[in-house]
Amino acid sequence: MTYFILRRTLGFIGxxxxxxxxxxxxxxxxxxxxxxxILGLEATEDALAALREDLGLNAPVHIRYVEWITGAFVGDxxxxxxxxxxxxxxxxERLGMTISLAVAGMLLTLVLALSLGIFAASKHRQIGDxxxxxxxxxxxxxxxxxxxxxxxLLFAVKLRWLPPGGFAGxxxxxxxxxxxxxxxxxxxxxxxxVLARVTRSxxxxxxxxxxxxxxxxxxxxQRRILWRHVLPNALVPIVTIVGMQFAALVTxxxxxxxxFYLPGLGRLIFQSISNRDLPTVQALVMxxxxxxxxxxxxxxxxxxxxxxxxxxRQ
Amino acid sequence: xxxxxxxxxxSLLALTIGATAASAADLSVGLQQEPTTLDPTSxxxxxxxxxxxxxxxxxxxxxxxxxxxxxxxxxxxxxxxxGLNYTFTLAEGVTFHDGxxxxxxxxxxxxxxxxxxxxxxxxxxxxxxxTSITAPDPLTxxxxxxxxxxxxxxxxxxGDAAIVAPETADNNATTPVGTGPFKFDxxxxxxxxxxxxxxxxxxxxxxxxxxxxxxxxxxxxxxTAAMMAEEIDAYxxxxxxxxxxxxxxxxxxxxxxxxxQGEVILxxxxxxxxxxxxxxxxxxxxxxxxxxxxxxxxxxKATPIGSFYPPQGEAYVDLTGTYANDTAKATEMFEAAxxxxxxxxxxxxxxxxxxxSAEIVQAQLAEAGIDAKVENVEWGFWIDEIYRxxxxxxxxxxxxxxxxxxxxxxxxxxxxxxxxxxxxxLWEKIRTEADPxxxxxxxxxxxxxxxxxxxxxFLYQLPLHGIFRNEVEGYWPSVPVSxxxxxxxxxx
Numbered sequence: 001m002t003y004f005i006l007r008r009t010l011g012f013i014g015x016x017x018x019x020x021x022x023x024x025x026x027x028x029x030x031x032x033x034x035x036x037x038i039l040g041l042e043a044t045e046d047a048l049a050a051l052r053e054d055l056g057l058n059a060p061v062h063i064r065y066v067e068w069i070t071g072a073f074v075g076d077x078x079x080x081x082x083x084x085x086x087x088x089x090x091x092x093e094r095l096g097m098t099i100s101l102a103v104a105g106m107l108l109t110l111v112l113a114l115s116l117g118i119f120a121a122s123k124h125r126q127i128g129d130x131x132x133x134x135x136x137x138x139x140x141x142x143x144x145x146x147x148x149x150x151x152x153l154l155f156a157v158k159l160r161w162l163p164p165g166g167f168a169g170x171x172x173x174x175x176x177x178x179x180x181x182x183x184x185x186x187x188x189x190x191x192x193x194v195l196a197r198v199t200r201s202x203x204x205x206x207x208x209x210x211x212x213x214x215x216x217x218x219x220x221x222q223r224r225i226l227w228r229h230v231l232p233n234a235l236v237p238i239v240t241i242v243g244m245q246f247a248a249l250v251t252x253x254x255x256x257x258x259x260f261y262l263p264g265l266g267r268l269i270f271q272s273i274s275n276r277d278l279p280t281v282q283a284l285v286m287x288x289x290x291x292x293x294x295x296x297x298x299x300x301x302x303x304x305x306x307x308x309x310x311x312x313r314q
Numbered sequence: 315x316x317x318x319x320x321x322x323x324x325s326l327l328a329l330t331i332g333a334t335a336a337s338a339a340d341l342s343v344g345l346q347q348e349p350t351t352l353d354p355t356s357x358x359x360x361x362x363x364x365x366x367x368x369x370x371x372x373x374x375x376x377x378x379x380x381x382x383x384x385x386x387x388x389x390x391x392x393x394x395x396x397g398l399n400y401t402f403t404l405a406e407g408v409t410f411h412d413g414x415x416x417x418x419x420x421x422x423x424x425x426x427x428x429x430x431x432x433x434x435x436x437x438x439x440x441x442x443x444x445t446s447i448t449a450p451d452p453l454t455x456x457x458x459x460x461x462x463x464x465x466x467x468x469x470x471x472x473g474d475a476a477i478v479a480p481e482t483a484d485n486n487a488t489t490p491v492g493t494g495p496f497k498f499d500x501x502x503x504x505x506x507x508x509x510x511x512x513x514x515x516x517x518x519x520x521x522x523x524x525x526x527x528x529x530x531x532x533x534x535x536x537x538t539a540a541m542m543a544e545e546i547d548a549y550x551x552x553x554x555x556x557x558x559x560x561x562x563x564x565x566x567x568x569x570x571x572x573x574x575q576g577e578v579i580l581x582x583x584x585x586x587x588x589x590x591x592x593x594x595x596x597x598x599x600x601x602x603x604x605x606x607x608x609x610x611x612x613x614x615k616a617t618p619i620g621s622f623y624p625p626q627g628e629a630y631v632d633l634t635g636t637y638a639n640d641t642a643k644a645t646e647m648f649e650a651a652x653x654x655x656x657x658x659x660x661x662x663x664x665x666x667x668x669x670x671s672a673e674i675v676q677a678q679l680a681e682a683g684i685d686a687k688v689e690n691v692e693w694g695f696w697i698d699e700i701y702r703x704x705x706x707x708x709x710x711x712x713x714x715x716x717x718x719x720x721x722x723x724x725x726x727x728x729x730x731x732x733x734x735x736x737x738x739x740l741w742e743k744i745r746t747e748a749d750p751x752x753x754x755x756x757x758x759x760x761x762x763x764x765x766x767x768x769x770x771x772f773l774y775q776l777p778l779h780g781i782f783r784n785e786v787e788g789y790w791p792s793v794p795v796s797x798x799x800x801x802x803x804x805x806x
Contacts, residue, residue, distance in 0.1 A: 032694020038350075039436040040358025041701060042715060051434045082350035083503075084487045093503060152539040164539040166505055166529060261531045261540075263504025275350060276694055 008300065012293050019289040020072070020282070024065050027278050034081050034276040055081050068282065077283035082275040087283045090268060097167055098257070098264035102250050104180055105187035109245065112192035114238075117199025118226050124204060132196060139193025144252060148186040148259040155182060165260040183260045187252055191245050198241045202234040209233075235306045243299030247292040338524045339805045341786065344537050344549035348530040351487035352501065354473035355428060358436035360714070360796045363473035364551070365528050367797035369509060370411075371476035371492035374402055374421065374455075375467050381627060381716070381794035383467045387416070387477055387493065388455075397462030397748045402455045405516060410479045411497045418449030423480045425457075437474035440465075462746045464753055465717050472795060495521045495801045505530065509800075522804035541567070541781055547805060548786050550798060552779045553666065555613040561781050570780040571615055572792030573626045576712035578619075578667060580675055580771030583706055585731025588653045595768040597647035598708075599637035601682040602675065602771050611670035616774040621761035622719055625775055626792045628750075629757035633765040633772075644682035657685045658707040663696040668710040671773060675710070701729050712776040716795060719760050720745060722769060732769050 035051040036043065052058055059067075071078055077087035120132035156164035167179045206212060207230055215225050254266030261267075265284060272280040304310050349359040354367060368376060368386075376386040385391075388402040408416040425447050428435040435441070443466070446458045459466065469475060482491035490498045495517060496509035507528045511521055529546055531537040534554035540546045541561070551574075552558065561567045580602065588594045604618040617625045620633030648654040658679075662672040672688045679686045686708070691699070700706045706729075713721065723741035726733040740760055747753040765772070780789055785806030790798050 030694060031698035032692075033697065036697050037694065038357050038359075039434065041697070042439070043358065043436045044438045044442075046431070047434050047436065047438045050432045053432075054434065080350075084351055090503070149535050149539070152536070152543075157539055157542040160543065164543040164545055165531065165536055166540075166545070168505060169502065258533050259536050261505070261529070261533070261536055263502065267504055271348070271350070274693060277350075 004300075008297055012290075012297065015293050016286060016289055020069060020286060021065075023282050023285045024068070027276075027281055028061055030276070032276045034278060037274075037276045038082060068279070072283070072286070078279040080272075080277055080280045082272065082277040083280070087279050090280060091265065091283060091287065094263055094265050094268055096170065097262055098250070098253050098266060100176075100180060101183055101187065101253050101256070101262070101264060102246070104184040105191065105249050105253075106242075106246055108184055108188035109191040109195060109249070110242070112188060113195030113199055114231070116192070116196040118203055118231060120196065120200040121203035121207060121230070122222065122226055124207075129200075132200070136193040136196045139189050140197075142190065144186055144190045145255050145259050147189060148182070148256060151182050151186055152260075165262065167260075167262045167264075179260075179262070183256045183262060186259075187249060187256055191249055191252070195238065195241055195245060199234065199238055202237045203230050206230045206233045232306070236303065239299055239302050239306060243295050246295040250288060250291050339522060340525045340527060341523050341800070341803065341805050342527045342529060342545065342547045344529050344531050344540060344546040346530075346532050346537070346551065346553050348504065348532075352490045352498070352507075353486040354476050355424075355478065356434050356436070356487065363796040364798065365507060365509075366490055366492070366494075366498075367473040367476065367795075368494060368799035368801070369496040369526070369797075370490050370494045370498050371473070371478070372494045373471050373473075373475050373477060375471040376799070377468060377471040377716075377795045379790045379792075379794065383471055386471065387421075388470075391467070393748070397746075398459050400457040400459070400466070402457070404453045404455065406453060408493050408516060409514060410482065410493055411491045411512065412479070412482055414479055414481055416477070416479070416493050417452040418455045419452070420477055420479055421455045422447055422449055423483075424475070424477045427478070427483065428474065435474055437469075437472065440469040440472070440474060462748050464745055464747050468717065473797065496523075496526060499525070517801060521801045523800060526800055544783075547783045548789065548803075549781045550778075550789055552781050555615045555777070555779055558613070558615065558779055558781070566784060568782050568784055570778075570782070570789070570791040572778045572780070572790070573617060573624055573775045574712075574714060574778045574793055575624055575716045575718075575795070576714035576776030577622050577624065578616075578671065578710065578712045578773045578776050579622070580671075580773055581709045581711055581730065582770050583704060583708070583729075583731050584769060585704065585726050586707065588651060588656075589707065589731075591651055592768060593647055594651045594653055595770075596637060597644045597651065597682070598679070598684075598771050599768045600640050600647065601644035601678050601684070602637075602773070603639040603678055604634065604773060606678070607671050607674045608774050610674045611667055612774065612777060615779065616777040618774050619772050621765045621772055622713075622722070622770075623757065623761050624716075626794075627757075629754035629761075631758045631761050633761060636765050637768065641678075641681045648683050654683045655685070657687060659689055660686045660708045660710070661689045661691050661696070661700055661706045662710055663691060663693055663700075665712075667712065667776060671710050675771070704729050704731055710773070714776070714796075719757065719764075722764060730769065732767075734767065737763055737767075 034055060035048045039047055039051060068078060080087050080090055083090055116132050120129045123129045152164045155162045162182055163179055168175060170176050212225065212229060215229050253264055254270060257264045257266040269281060269284045345361055347361040349362040351357050352362060352366060354362045354371060372387050374386060374388040375383045378384045387405055389405050390403050392401045404418060410416055425441060427433065428438060429441045443459045443461065443463050444457055445460050448456050450456060478486060479491060495512050495515040497512045499508040499510045501507045509526045511524050531540050534557055537549055538557050541549060558569050562569050582589045582595055584590060608614055608616045608618060618634045619625060620636055623630055660672050660676060662668045669690055676686045676688050700709050720741050721728065722732055723738040740763060744753060744756045744760060747756060778792060782789060788803040
C-alpha cells in the first residue's frame with residue numbers, strides 16, 4: 001500500500017510537471033502580445049515597451065519558466081498580467097463557486113444515476129427500463145448549454161421560481177443555493193445520463209451471476225438484493241466512470257458558468273486565455289490538471305476499498 | 315479665439331424632470347464585457363470607460379451626445395489665437411471620493427503621469443503635443459501645445475485623460491477614486507460591480523439614480539433571459555441583433571438603434587499586389603452589396619457607409635452610391651486587371667459582425683469571379699499576423715476610435731499598407747484646423763478622397779442596440795465616445 005501511494009505521488013508530480021511545460025510552451029508559442037491585448041491597437045510603442053518590462057515579458061523564456069515553476073512550488077503563482085492582482089487571490093475568490101457547483105453536480109449525478117440505473121436494471125426489458133434508456137439517450141444527445149437555456153426559460157423567465165444566473169457569494173446562503181440549483185441540474189442531467197447507463201449494464205451483469213440467484217432463492221426482498229448485493233458488486237466500473245466524469249464535470253463548469261454568468265474558474269480561464277494572461281492561465285490549467293489527477297488517484301484508492309481482492313494482488 | 319460656455323444640461327434637465335425622487339432607484343445594467351482592471355488610464359478595455367467614465371472618474375471636458383465638447387471639471391477655457399495656449403478654469407469646491415481636494419495640481423499630476431517615459435497610457439499619443447503644463451493658481455491650468463490641434467479639447471474628454479489624485483492613482487486598478495457623481499462601491503469579479511451616488515458632487519441635484527449595479531452577462535441568450543426575468547433593467551450595448559425582435563414585441567421594453575464610432579470596413583492590404591492597383595480595389599467595391607451584408611450579418615439593423623466617417627457625425631457625406639453594386643462590372647474590371655479567378659484570403663477576427671459579414675462578402679466576390687478564402691482567426695493572432703505583420707489580403711474589422719481618419723495618413727507601415735502624400739497633407743490640415751466649419755469641409759473632402767481611392771470596402775457603421783425597461787430614460791442612442799454618463803439616466 002505504501003509503495004502504491006508513493007508510486008502514485010510520483011506520478012502526480014510527474015504529470016503536473018509535464019503539464020507545466022506543455023502549458024508554458026503553448027502560451028508562449030501562441031501568437032499574440034499580452035501588452036497589446038491590454039493597451040489596445042492604438043498604444044504607442046514606448047507604452048507597450050514599458051508595460052512589457054513591467055510584466056516581466058522581456059526576460060528569456062527559459063528564465064521565465066524557471067522563475068515561475070520555483071514560485072509555483074511555494075504556492076506563489078505570480079501576479080496576473082491583466083487583473084494586476086496575485087493569481088492566488090483571483091483563484092481563491094472563485095474556487096468556492098466552481099467547487100460548490102462541481103460537488104453539487106456530482107452528488108446529484110450520483111443520486112440520479114444510481115437510482116435510475118438500478119431501477120432500469122430491475123425492470124429489465126420492461127417499460128421502466130425503456131423509459132430510463134430513452135431519457136438517458138436524450139440526456140447524452142442534448143448539449144449542456146442548450147439544456148441550460150431551456151431550464152432558464154422555464155424556471156427563471158416563465159415561472160420566476162429561480163434566478164436566471166449570477167452568484168453573489170455565500171453571504172446570503174439561501175440566495176446562493178437558489179442560484180446554484182439550475183446550473184447544478186443542467187450539469188447533472190447530462191452527466192447522470194451516461195452514468196445511469198453504465199450503472200444499468202453493470203448491475204445487469206451482476207444480476208446474472210450465481211450469488212444473486214442464490215440470494216433471490218433464499219427469499220431476500222428485491223430491494224435488499226439490489227441495494228445490498230447487486231450495487232456493491234457493480235461498483236467497480238461505476239467508480240471508474242465517476243472518476244472520469246468528475247474531471248468532465250469540472251471542465252463542464254466552463255460552459256455552464258458562461259451560460260449562467262457565474263463568477264467561477266471556468267469564466268476566469270476563458271477570459272484569461274483571450275487576454276493572453278499567462279500567469280493566470282498557467283495556474284488554472286495546473287489546478288485543473290491537479291484536480292483531474294487527484295480524482296483518478298482517489299478512484300484508484302476506492303477500487304481497493306470496494307474490492308479487497310485488489311489489495312491482495314498489490 | 316475665446317469660448318465662453320454656460321453650464322450645460324438645459325436639455326438634459328428636461329430629461330430628468332420626469333424622474334420621481336421617490337424610492338431608492340437602483341439601476342441594474344447588463345454588460346457583455348468585464349474589464350480586468352478599473353483604471354481607464356492604463357488599459358484600453360472599452361467597458362472600463364463604459365462603467366466608470368463621467369460616473370466615477372471625470373475629465374476636464376466632457377464629450378456630449380452630439381460629439382461636441384462641453385465643460386466638466388474645467389468650467390470654461392480660453393484658447394489663444396494661434397491655437398497653442400489653452401487656459402482652463404477649474405470647478406471650485408470639487409473633492410475626490412476619498413475626501414481630498416481637487417485642484418490644478420491634480421490635473422498636472424494626471425497629465426504628467428500619462429506623458430511620463432514609463433507611462434502605460436493606451437492613448438499616450440494624445441498628450442504628445444503638450445510642451446508645458448502649469449498652474450498659475452489652484453483653479454487655473456495652462457497648457458501649451460507644439461502646434462495647433464483640432465481634437466485637443468475632444469481628447470481631453472476621453473477616458474485616457476481622466477483626472478486622478480496622486481494619493482490614490484496607484485490603486486485605481488482595483489479601487490477607483492475620482493471626482494464623479496457616483497462612487498465606486500464594490501466589485502465582485504466575474505459577477506457584478508456597484509456604484510453609489512456621490513451626494514457631494516456639484517451636480518448631485520440632477521442625478522436621479524441612487525445606485526447602479528453592472529452585471530456581467532456575456533452570452534447573448536443568457537442576457538436575453540436575464541432581461542426577460544427582469545433581473546436587468548438596461549442592456550445598453552446588446553450584442554445580438556437577431557434577438558431584438560422579441561424585445562420589440564414585448565410592451566415592457568423599448569429597443570433603441572443608434573451608431574457607435576465604429577466603421578466596419580473590408581480592409582484591403584493596399585501594399586500587396588494586386589491590391590496596389592486601384593482598379594482592383596474599385597472592382598471589389600462594385601462587387602459588394604451593402605444591403606445584403608447588413609441584412610444577413612446585422613439583420614437589417616445597421617446604417618451603410620460609403621467612406622470612413624460615422625453617419626451621425628457633423629461632417630458626414632453620404633457616398634454609398636459612388637460604387638453601385640454591379641457584379642457584371644466588377645467581373646469585367648477583375649478580368650481587365652488580370653485577377654479574375656484568383657484566390658484571395660479573407661482573415662476574420664472572432665467577432666460575430668465580422669464573421670457573418672465575411673461569409674456574405676465571400677459569396678459576393680465569388681459571383682464576380684474571385685475565390686475568397688475565409689479564415690476565422692483568434693484575436694491575438696489577428697493582432698499579430700494582420701495588424702502587426704500585415705500578413706493578409708483582406709480582413710473585416712470595425713475601427714471604433716473617434717476622429718480616426720488619420721489612420722490613412724499613417725503610411726505604408728500601418729496595416730492598411732496605404733500611402734498617399736496628398737491624403738497625408740490633407741489630414742495634416744484637418745488635424746491642425748481649429749475652425750470647426752473649415753475642418754468639417756476638409757473632413758468631407760477627406761471622405762470623398764478615400765472613397766475615390768477605394769482604399770477599403772466601406773461596409774456599415776457598427777450599430778449600437780440598446781434594450782431598456784420602459785421606465786429607464788436618458789441613455790444615449792448613439793455614442794460619440796466609449797462612455798454614456800449615468801448622471802443623465804433615470805429609472806422612473
